[in-house]
Amino acid sequence: MMNYRGLRTGRQRSGILSIIALLMLSIASCSQSNPNQGTAFEQSPQAQEAASTPSMQAGKTKVVTTFLPIYLFTKAVAGDVADVEILVPPGTEVHEYQATPQNVKAIATANVLVKNGLGLEEFLESTVKNAQNRKLAEIDASKGIKPLNEISPVVKTAQEEEDHDHEHAQGNPHVWLDPVLAKQQVTNIRDGLIAADPANKATYEANAATYIKELESLNSEFQQTLQKTPSCTFITFHDAFPYLAQRYNLKQVAVVQIPEDQLSPTDVQNAVNAVKKYKVKALFSEPGVDNKLLSSLSKDLKLTLRPLDSLETGETDPQHYFKAMKANLQTLQTACK
Numbered sequence: 300m301m302n303y304r305g306l307r308t309g310r311q312r313s314g315i316l317s318i319i320a321l322l323m324l325s326i327a328s329c330s331q332s333n334p335n336q337g338t339a340f341e342q343s344p345q346a347q348e349a350a351s352t353p354s355m356q357a358g359k360t361k362v363v364t365t366f367l368p369i370y371l372f373t374k375a376v377a378g379d380v381a382d383v384e385i386l387v388p389p390g391t392e393v394h395e396y397q398a399t400p401q402n403v404k405a406i407a408t409a410n411v412l413v414k415n416g417l418g419l420e421e422f423l424e425s426t427v428k429n430a431q432n433r434k435l436a437e438i439d440a441s442k443g444i445k446p447l448n449e450i451s452p453v454v455k456t457a458q459e460e461e462d463h464d465h466e467h468a469q470g471n472p473h474v475w476l477d478p479v480l481a482k483q484q485v486t487n488i489r490d491g492l493i494a495a496d497p498a499n500k501a502t503y504e505a506n507a508a509t510y511i512k513e514l515e516s517l518n519s520e521f522q523q524t525l526q527k528t529p530s531c532t533f534i535t536f537h538d539a540f541p542y543l544a545q546r547y548n549l550k551q552v553a554v555v556q557i558p559e560d561q562l563s564p565t566d567v568q569n570a571v572n573a574v575k576k577y578k579v580k581a582l583f584s585e586p587g588v589d590n591k592l593l594s595s596l597s598k599d600l601k602l603t604l605r606p607l608d609s610l611e612t613g614e615t616d617p618q619h620y621f622k623a624m625k626a627n628l629q630t631l632q633t634a635c636k
């Protein structure tokens with residue numbers, strides 16, 4: 300899953316990365332080191348509650364979710380009739396998350412587990428095994444979604460290809476960033492909750508319908524706005540937007556991996572060549588990521604570096620999805636002009 304790794308991982312692997320010159324992706328995001336989001340998390344009692352150990356309220360169905368977008372969708376559908384928790388605290392890298400004993404405990408005492416699927420939650424298999432909860436119902440939010448593999452043109456190096464064995468085994472997992480696929484995820488979550496807790500069927504249906512309506516109007520907003528800038532081509536440093544790009548006729552191009560310490564003249568040249576070859580209009584980092592290499596690269600490329608949010612971290616209010624996606628839309632609109 301190398302190309303989904305975040306900045307934090309990059310740092311940990313800086314020895315290797317500094318050998319590798321300019322590659323497909325990864326820097327930005329999924330990042331524990333995100334100062335803004337980290338602070339938001341610490342200050343949010345809601346988030347703390349969500350990430351805390353199991354609170355068994357009598358009678359309520361206990362639902363554990365894996366990471367932020369899945370938490371947001373599940374919370375939106377469940378409202379107050381079920382207890383919803385999150386395993387991977389916002390601000391923590393999901394792609395290579397290591398489960399804690401608390402996570403095992405949470406799953407052991409849960410009725411339902413909701414995951415994104417598509418291979419994103421690598422930590423889950425052994426965690427669920429350790430929890431030994433035979434009554435656990437599992438909801439795969441991506442059920443029925445056809446995953447994309449590499450549709451983005453990607454700038455690669457020889458070293459990177461060797462390092463690139465079986466990733467993408469289950470396709471790109473970032474389906475929640477396409478409002479239409481998000482709708483499908485909400486529907487899957489709704490159906491799974493109804494199956495696990497039929498007594499609250501009416502509530503799950505009503506809540507899901509409200510949220511789906513909002514997703515539909517978000518989709519129209521994206522369509523109307525982005526049809527004015529067809530085939531807008533952008534570079535990201537986290538392979539998170541191929542579904543969004545496909546949906547709205549944009550092109551996520553070279554996902555470039557930046558070495559940790561300094562850019563070599565070859566790195567810069569490769570990036571410049573990619574920008575020319577693909578007529579790139581925009582360069583995206585992620586919110587809260589302050590990376591000097593990216594800033595200097597953006598200067599060399601004469602492209603403004605803007606933040607695009609993969610929603611892997613952020614606030615735990617279900618409305619946060621719309622807030623962050625509308626901010627993304629505005630960023631895309633400005634960058635693609």
Ligand SMILES: [Zn+2]
Binds near residue numbers: 303329537538609611
């Ligand atoms: Zn990601």
